[in-house]
């Protein structure tokens with residue numbers, strides 16, 4: 647694997663998943679492979695889980711870590727052929743090339759603008775890093791996808807499924823802020839690979855890009871969607887079609903115990919951070935069917951498995 651930006655970069659998903667479970671059983675089994683190697687982490691946006699689980703995963707493999715919050719550094723110009731007489735002090739060409747001198751793998755978190763759909767869905771910033779860095783790039787959530795989250799979600803479903811072909815429901819839930827479609831897009835990609843029956847439920851106007859939702863059942867009635875669900879994955883996202891707009895804050899879409907009672911004793915999932923009693927009631931989040939902490943725990947082993955493959959690839963060596 648050269649870079650990790652989506653499920654499509656993985657040559658053998660089953661093998662990578664098994665390797666993640668092996669690391670969960672024995673986190674220090676490969677603690678020598680990263681000796682003398684450095685993981686760089688560049689954050690354009692805040693993080694709790696991704697930052698700490700990625701750091702933990704790298705440490706388990708014996709790596710050192712250098713991290714940069716971009717807002718603490720120089721403002722980076724991403725456009726080509728601009729006269730740089732504004733507030734951007736350096737170009738991504740130099741920035742990515744220079745960071746590549748210090749690190750062996752470069753992890754990048756960069757959210758969408760939620761203003762310019764075309765640029766966002768080209769994954770503009772991540773692609774610029776891929777273009778100008780000379781080391782492998784690991785996505786820590788880009789403008790389109792959050793593949794390490796989805797891999798951890800996939801592991802969590804595998805660990806908790808009671809039937810061969812579970813019903814998984816991805817449900818929109820209300821939120822006061824404009825949020826990306828990223829987690830939902832990425833979850834759909836992984837559920838397409840998984841042997842599950844995926845239903846997506848949301849108010850009209852919140853349709854995801856068909857590139858991601860095309861193989862799922864779309865059900866606009868949340869109560870109907872929840873019927874017989876084995877897993878309910880809640881997430882807010884802003885509109886894709888009316889790009890970046892909040893079209894509804896309908897409280898009736900909040901996940902409550904009454905709603906969960908419609909499911910097949912379904913498990914509750916969310917990538918976190920979550921706003922209590924806006925997205926989901928305390929009773930569900932604190933209840934016995936909530937998997938949210940295990941999802942976060944699995945982030946470490948998902949990332950460890952991916953990092954291991956990036957390190958193992960001799961072609962990635964400087």
Ligand code: AN0
Pocket residue numbers: 825826828829917918919
């Ligand atoms: C981000 C999002 O919705 O993509 C990050 C989630 C992992 N969420 C927030 O900014 C609240």
Ligand code: CP
Pocket residue numbers: 692693694695696697787795917918919
């Ligand atoms: N789920 C997730 O990626 O959380 P952070 O934004 O805290 O990293």
